[in-house]
Amino acid sequence: MVFDILVALGVLGYALLPILLFDVPVDYPLGLSGPAFFALSTLTGLAVVARRRWPAGLCVAVILLIPADICVQALPVGLYSLAKYGRSRRTLAVLSVVATLATAAQALFAGQSEPTVVDLVFRLPNVGFLTVVPVLAGMYVGARRTVVLNLREKSERLEREQHLLASQTRMEERARIAREMHDVVAHRVSLMIIHSGALEVGMADGEHTGQVRLIGEIGRQALDELRQVLGVLRVDEGEESAPRAPQPTLTDLSRLVDESRAAGMRIELTTSGPSRLLDTTAERTAYRLVQEALTNVHKHAGGAATHVRLRSVPGELHLTVDNEVPGAPSTARLPSGGHGLVGLRERVTVLGGAFEAGPRPDGGFRVSAVIPTREEAP
Structure with a gap:
């Protein structure tokens, strides 16, 4: 205008x-x-x-x-x-x-x-400039404008088709991963739970009954969490959320530590700072960090003493998991893919926090993280 x-x-x-x-x-x-x-x-x-x-x-x-x-x-x-x-x-x-x-x-x-002839020579070209030239220029610009609009529409259509194809490929890959996890991991965990139940029923003495019952309980928790992950993988991208059970938070750390103690680990849990209701993403990340750190201690450090420290400050959650030098090589013989700490670093980095993991000067190992938090209304 x-x-x-x-x-x-x-x-x-x-x-x-x-x-x-x-x-x-x-x-x-x-x-x-x-x-x-x-x-x-x-x-x-x-x-x-x-x-x-x-x-x-x-x-x-x-x-x-x-x-x-x-x-x-x-x-x-x-x-x-x-x-x-x-x-x-x-x-x-x-x-x-x-x-x-x-x-x-x-x-x-x-x-x-x-x-006169002079009038024809000098005036007719002006007529052409007033009428013919503007019409030809307008037709050229209009045709070019139409071509550009058609190309833009074609480009947008191809982009939409590419997004749809990529979305379909992602959904197929997620469905394939879900099938593999269900067929392999869920099947093995289910067999572990069944065998632990059979051992608990068939044991004559009660010396190891508690440990067998704990194995079954941990297996059932792992199976429940695995089903939640499978539900997330199978949900369509157009849906807003997948139905899932409540995810573990910091209130479940005591139970996690008790389960590890029942498996023979020596763990000390220390919390400091004001008790606040934090956002679920930060609490779930902190829980998974402690869980993975304790699993690594059980894999590689045997019965080494472990200290879990949580310190809450305004806007941040400081978390540290230290284990002492193991007295003997670990006999757990648990498989390790080497991706646990990488996954923890990604979880913390996505939230904008800081993550460190490495050996201590005295021979132990430390996993620490600073996770940004925000308070949620109860």
């Missing part, structure tokens, strides 16, 4: 300023008075603002005013806009021919009865 207003002011100034500054006529065409001539010129020039919406109407108005020689400079603008934005080629052809004939008649026969 700003550009069209500037174009309208330019046409109006080009049409009226030379008349006002240099050659004010005494008699106006068709017997018009001076105020009527300037009023019609002003209205025609300002009508250029609507050249995109009503280009045909603008051309008709300018063509009708050609005999009165009123704002003829608006004609090329109207023809260009009609060629670029008009929907009917027939209307463009008719108005272009009429405008050319009217402009040629006005240029050749205005003020004299018979044109």
